[in-house]
Amino acid sequence: xxxxxxxxxxxxxSAPDLVDIVLMRxxxxxxxxxxxxxxxxxxxxxxxxxxxxTQQTISERLGQIxxxxxxxxxxxxxxxxxxxxxxxxxxxxxxxGQINTARSLCDSIARDMIRxxxxxxxxxxxxxLKRAALGRMCTVLKRQKASLAYLExxxxxxxxxxxxxxxxxTLLMCGLPNVGKSSFMNKITRANVDVQPYAFTTxxxxxxxxxxxxxxxxxxxxxxxxxxxxxERNTIExxxxxxxxxxxxxxxxxxxxSEQCGYPLEQQISLFQSIKPLFANKQLIIVVNKIxxxxxxxxxxxxxxxxxxxxxGQTTLMQMSNHSEEGVSEVKAAACDKxxxxxxxxxxxxxxxxGVMNRLQVFEPTPRDGRTREACIPESVQRAREAGTLGPTDxxxxxxxxxxxxxxxxxxDGNLLPDDTGDEAMGDASAKxxxxxxxxxxxxxxxxxxxxxxxxxxxxxxxxxxxxPQILDGKNIADYVDPDIDAKxxxxxxxxxxxxxxxxxxxxxxxxxxxxxxxxxxxxxAIRERKTIARSxxxxxxxxxxxxxxxxxxxxxxxxxxxxARDAAEVKRKMDQYGIDASKMIESATAxxxxxxxxxxxxxxxxxxxxxxxxxxxxxxxxxxxxxSTEGMSNKEVKRIKKEKKxxxxxxxxxxxxxxxxxxxxxVGLKDEAAERVAKKLDKLxxxxxxxxxxxGDQRQAVHLVKWMNxxxxxxxxxxxx
Numbered sequence: 246x247x248x249x250x251x252x253x254x255x256x257x258x259s260a261p262d263l264v265d266i267v268l269m270r271x272x273x274x275x276x277x278x279x280x281x282x283x284x285x286x287x288x289x290x291x292x293x294x295x296x297x298x299t300q301q302t303i304s305e306r307l308g309q310i311x312x313x314x315x316x317x318x319x320x321x322x323x324x325x326x327x328x329x330x331x332x333x334x335x336x337x338x339x340x341x342g343q344i345n346t347a348r349s350l351c352d353s354i355a356r357d358m359i360r361x362x363x364x365x366x367x368x369x370x371x372x373x374l375k376r377a378a379l380g381r382m383c384t385v386l387k388r389q390k391a392s393l394a395y396l397e398x399x400x401x402x403x404x405x406x407x408x409x410x411x412x413x414x415t416l417l418m419c420g421l422p423n424v425g426k427s428s429f430m431n432k433i434t435r436a437n438v439d440v441q442p443y444a445f446t447t448x449x450x451x452x453x454x455x456x457x458x459x460x461x462x463x464x465x466x467x468x469x470x471x472x473x474x475x476x477e478r479n480t481i482e483x484x485x486x487x488x489x490x491x492x493x494x495x496x497x498x499x500x501x502x503s504e505q506c507g508y509p510l511e512q513q514i515s516l517f518q519s520i521k522p523l524f525a526n527k528q529l530i531i532v533v534n535k536i537x538x539x540x541x542x543x544x545x546x547x548x549x550x551x552x553x554x555x556x557x558g559q560t561t562l563m564q565m566s567n568h569s570e571e572g573v574s575e576v577k578a579a580a581c582d583k584x585x586x587x588x589x590x591x592x593x594x595x596x597x598x599x600g601v602m603n604r605l606q607v608f609e610p611t612p613r614d615g616r617t618r619e620a621c622i623p624e625s626v627q628r629a630r631e632a633g634t635l636g637p638t639d640x641x642x643x644x645x646x647x648x649x650x651x652x653x654x655x656x657x658d659g660n661l662l663p664d665d666t667g668d669e670a671m672g673d674a675s676a677k678x679x680x681x682x683x684x685x686x687x688x689x690x691x692x693x694x695x696x697x698x699x700x701x702x703x704x705x706x707x708x709x710x711x712x713x714p715q716i717l718d719g720k721n722i723a724d725y726v727d728p729d730i731d732a733k734x735x736x737x738x739x740x741x742x743x744x745x746x747x748x749x750x751x752x753x754x755x756x757x758x759x760x761x762x763x764x765x766x767x768x769x770x771a772i773r774e775r776k777t778i779a780r781s782x783x784x785x786x787x788x789x790x791x792x793x794x795x796x797x798x799x800x801x802x803x804x805x806x807x808x809x810a811r812d813a814a815e816v817k818r819k820m821d822q823y824g825i826d827a828s829k830m831i832e833s834a835t836a837x838x839x840x841x842x843x844x845x846x847x848x849x850x851x852x853x854x855x856x857x858x859x860x861x862x863x864x865x866x867x868x869x870x871x872x873x874s875t876e877g878m879s880n881k882e883v884k885r886i887k888k889e890k891k892x893x894x895x896x897x898x899x900x901x902x903x904x905x906x907x908x909x910x911x912x913v914g915l916k917d918e919a920a921e922r923v924a925k926k927l928d929k930l931x932x933x934x935x936x937x938x939x940x941x942g943d944q945r946q947a948v949h950l951v952k953w954m955n956x957x958x959x960x961x962x963x964x965x966x967x
Contacts, residue, residue, distance in 0.1 A: 249324060252404045254313040257397040260390035263306060264383045271299045271379075279368065292375040293362050299379055300355030303386065307348040310396065314341060321411045323491035330483045332399050340392040340399075347389050351382045407452040407465075414588070415463045415494035416580050419485055419520075421513055422446075422469025423506035424499040425534040428567040430466045433577050438466055444507065445469055448481050450488060457581045465494070472508075472516040489523040495584035496524055497576070499532050500552060503539035510548050517555055528583040530561045532576055537566040771823065 258266060275295050279288060317325040317334060328337060358378035365371035409415075418426040422444035430438055434453030439446055451466040467485035471478070478486065489496065500513050517531075533541060533552065541549075541564050556562045561579060565572035592598060629635035678686075680695045687693035701709040727733070761769070813831045820827035878886075910921045 249315065249320065250408060251315075251400075251406055252408075254400050254404065255309060257310055257393055257400055258306075259397070260387050260393055263393065264386050267299060267302045267306070267386070268379070268383070270302050271295060274298060285366070285368075288368050288371055289362055289365055292365075292371045293359050295375055296355050296359055296362065296378045299382060300351055303351045303382060304348055307344050307351075310344055311341060311348075314396065314400070321491070323411045323487060326487045326491060327406075327484065328403075330480055330487055331402065336395065337399065340395050343389060343392045344396070347385050350385050354378060354381050354385070407450050409450070409452045409463060409465065411492055413463050414460065414581075414584060415465060415492055416497060416577075416584070417465045417467065417488060417492060417494040418497045418499060419467050419470060419489060420499035421471070421501070421506060421508050421516060424469075424501040424513075425567050426469075426499055427451075427466055429497075429499070429532075429534075429565070429573065429576075430464055432567060432570065432573050434464050436464075436466075445481060450484055455577070457577065458585075462581060465492070470516060470520065472512050472519060486520070486523070489520065493527070495528040495530065495580040495587075497530050497532050497580055498524075499534050501535050502533055502541070502544055502548070502552070503535040505535060505538060510551065514551050514555065528580070528587050529559060530563060530576065530580050530583070531555055533562065533564045535566060535568070536564045536571065537569045775823070 275298050276291060279291060283291075315324070315328075317328060317337070325334075328334065355378060358374055358381075362371055362374045365374060418429060420426060423442070423446075427438040427440050427447055430436055430451065430453055431440070434455045436451060436453030438451050438453075445468060447466060447468045449468065453464045453466070455462050455464055465488060467488055468481045470482050470485050475486070498517060500510070500517075501508075502510060504510060531552070553562065561583070563572060563576050563579060565576050567573065626635065683695065684690060684693050696710075698709050703709055813835070817827050817831060820830075910917055913921075915921050915924060
């Protein structure tokens with residue numbers, strides 16, 4: 246599996262697109278309207294939230310870019326040098342550094358502007374600070390236009406890099422252009438590398454995979470390398486040099502002895518000598534290719550000596566032809582075997598093997614005496630050896646199965662073959678037929694099935710095929726379920742009959758027998774009712790969702806037709822249930838209500854009541870005198886007298902009400918009138934939440950204008966603040 250996967254890197258947006266993304270996200274994810282009546286603290290929080298959200302969005306976007314792109318100091322040296330070859334290490338680091346600096350600048354801008362918004366004294370100033378903050382952060386992003394465009398191009402190219410593992414088993418092919426590297430890769434792998442008769446058909450690294458000895462091998466095809474100095478090599482050639490320098494692999498250097506590649510053999514030998522230092526600590530095989538066009542045996546002796554001069558103690562020379570596929574498999578096997586042996590040797594010679602060997606302990610038995618003990622062979626085995634009957638025969642080693650149910654095999658003339666003549670091969674009675682064989686003999690699947698009772702494990706094998714219910718010793722198997730089942734059934738029936746009788750008695754209203762007398766039963770019922778009332782009152786009093794009621798309406802009956810707690814008869818009935826004498830309580834309440842009624846009524850009302858009594862008794866009342874006294878008066882005087890009468894009644898009623906509550910502060914526990922005013926003010930503030938007083942969240946236009954609505958610059962036209 247590849248160690249690095251550059252295809253998962255997210256696309257890098259351009260600078261204008263990044264600005265649009267940030268501003269649109271801020272617009273969608275934050276509140277957009279300031280309603281009239283907001284306090285200045287809420288306005289400050291509104292704009293501070295927008296600035297903070299914009300800064301967080303920018304930080305997340307730029308941080309994602311910095312996280313996706315690999316750090317050259319943290320990845321494998323092969324990928325680090327490959328990035329240096331393809332993208333220029335300095336330019337790459339400079340672009341990422343500018344992105345990191347832009348993120349820091351946006352963070353500092355947001356931090357400074359939020360500190361200034363905290364002290365904004367008006368809506369206009371807070372809004373200007375917000376616009377300045379967002380504008381400065383967007384300017385910083387627009388300045389990163391070149392870096393973002395460069396990183397997007399690098400991302401596109403890195404996503405097309407081959408996903409190779411620098412640490413796995415690898416075969417690497419190198420050499421001049423057109424010497425047969427890509428053709429060899431197409432032969433041993435399933436890769437499809439383009440092959441053309443001109444130089445530099447392969448311009449980048451190509452990766453393929455093959456199997457050898459049940460292992461997965463990685464095969465890398467490199468671009469062609471020309472014979473000149475390192476400084477003169479281009480980007481295409483440097484990819485091959487980078488792979489040779491950093492990958493632990495088996496190197497196959499291809500040599501075209503037919504010189505059809507366009508380069509003489511001397512130039513190929515010179516290239517080998519120039520890059521030979523890169524072959525250190527690697528398994529090297531020199532592959533002489535295109536022997537179909539120029540056989541190795543007919544090659545000029547001078548050129549042959551030059552090629553053979555490249556071989557030393559660690560190098561192998563092999564011949565191959567991609568066209569005729571001669572020697573292709575041998576080259577692949579030799580390269581894989583050399584690399585496997587080198588990997589095993591490196592692990593054995595490493596430090597890890599010492600830790601493994603220290604945990605291994607080998608015991609070698611030592612003789613306990615000087616006697617020689619030969620192997621003991623039983624006499625029966627020796628006789629079987631002498632008779633030649635030891636072990637199974639060839640026919641016994643090959644079990645013969647039934648061919649029932651299978652297609653009959655015939656020869657070219659239509660005759661049955663000896664091995665396929667039905668069940669004739671099953672002549673040996675000792676060979677056991679399988680369930681499959683029996684199934685085909687008896688009609689095939691769905692017609693016959695094996696009898697699984699044959700494999701039942703019972704105490705007596707004769708019981709396996711007995712019918713169920715089975716008879717044992719003259720009794721049915723059901724007799725062994727429970728010997729006391731009849732007695733238990735009788736008890737259950739009696740219990741069921743008793744339950745039915747109790748239910749019938751309860752339905753008819755018959756009270757069950759009890760040891761309590763009537764007084765004790767009544768007391769128990771009263772106690773239970775009190776417990777129920779106490780439980781319900783406790784639940785109702787503990788609730789938090791209770792309406793706030795004034796003292797004037799508490800205790801009143803909700804229905805005018807139901808006197809409730811104010812009805813003397815109802816109160817007496819309830820108290821009698823609890824065994825309480827309520828007669829004195831009702832008398833005192835009635836007398837007190839009568840006194841309050843007389844005191845609340847004015848003298849005119851009392852006069853009316855006496856007048857009615859006098860009428861019944863035959864005496865004249867004050868009303869009659871009043872009517873007589875107004876005779877002969879003008880309408881104006883009559884109206885004045887009636888007005889004075891009404892005002893007098895109002896004064897008397899207000900005076901009566903004034904006696905219902907004390908006027909002196911000391912009578913209610915207050916020191917003086919100042920303390921009374923403070924208490925009234927606190928009571929009014931406490932009642933504000935009860936009666937829905939206005940608060941900060943009310944969306945209504947106040948009559949007066951607060952300071953921030955008249956502060957700052959106003960535009961021509963509407964003065965509505967947004």
